[in-house]
Amino acid sequence: MDTFTAILGSLGKVGAISLILGAGIPLVFAYGVRFWSMETAPAGAGQPAGRNQLGQALGILCFGIVSVAVIVGILYVSRDFIGHQFDLYILGAKKK
């Protein structure tokens, strides 16, 4: 019974954090795509639509957030290695 409740407890945590990252990152990225592709209204008939400056900036911001998440992910995978090689213990790396 203890095992069962322990599993349920872990499942709650894993579910919550997976949902925040696994659905949150796609959410931010999707806004990035949406802002990035925003266009200004055409200046006149036959004129092509221009890029929207604000949209571009917001798009870059979104992609930047996602990039940071990816970099943290890479550091997380290599945390034990980094700890061993450089004595720099990050993200819960195991001490030597």
Added chain:
Amino acid sequence: MSAELLVLVIVIVTALAFDFTNGFHDTANAMATSIATGALKPKVAVGLSAILNLVGAFLSVEVAATVAKGIVNLKGVGGQDLLLIVFAGLVGGILWNLLTWLFGIPSSSSHALFGGLIGATMAALGTSGVIWTAGKDAGVIGKVIVPAVLAPIVAALVAGIGTWLVYRITRKVKEKPKEEGFRWGQIGSASLVSLAHGTNDAQKTMGVIFLALVAHGTLSSKDSMPLWVMASCAVAIALGTYLGGWRIIRTLGKGLVEIESPQGFAAETSSAAIILTSAQFGLPLSTTQTATGSILGTGLGKPGAEVRWTVMGRMATAWLLTLPLSGLVGALCWWIAHMIGGLPGVLVVFAILIALAGYMYLRSRKNPIDTSNVNEDWEGGLTPPSELDVASESNSDSKSDSARPAKV
């Protein structure tokens, strides 16, 4: 070369062979979606994944001399007896990996290895050698069964919500920028899955080889991991990944759900998030089941998408059979090797492994799947339509040659 040394060499070769099957069996987890959506060309995708697996393998540190820790208890055995159990377990794992690959079914390589070892241990030591339950993150229940059952459910939920959000947010975005944008995201998240795979899975084989070296007496358990063990495991898993496992890639990329790049991105991000964080929170979920669940979820989350439940059913059946069948093979192999005894016993089992592996390879050539046909439409089964045409043409050729126009 003494008989003991020869046995050790065979065990190491078999462990590397397992590592190799582990590589091509799991390429699909990271790359199936990127290949199916065209974000990466098939050869580029497996090349990238292979390199990341190689790098990931070298990131492993302090690998202990253990195999299936917390699942089988091999503390009391040593020397040749231990080598024999590990060897039989590896053979069980390899054969299950090859069989599921032949049918194009993604199944967990770790579970196949655990199954083989459980079988061999039970044959050698009886049921007491197996740790069935020992708290939430040890024992067969906590380490294999619970994660395997929960992984697809959690992954499908997360990927389903992610997919729904992505389509909702970008519904007014034109098709072209949408497709292009998400392709980049897909490549990033798939790469992360590959890197994590190399770190986790190559490490398991390193542990097996280290254990074999200790059992033989070449090393003591206090020694550090020899570089050649790390390097050979890294190369074996990378080569396996580069080979591609196209049959499984086809099932995951085309068979289960028809995937577009926003879905592929949502699936890989969900997989990466779960694989990277679940261990930290005390419930490490299986990579293969997570990846499959994520892809399933993108089919559920996208309005109007179709999930092929028969394909999902076949996978779930294979997952249920993984432990018992690889265990049965592991037990049989141990028994055969033990009955014959010594080096001849190991050689006989090794020969059986090669014969069965060769047979399954030849069977796979009847409906070959490679970079050229991996993305063909899914019409009722794994075999690509172009291969079906070839088969039916050669049948009708023999019956009615004159009825067909000559080929130019």
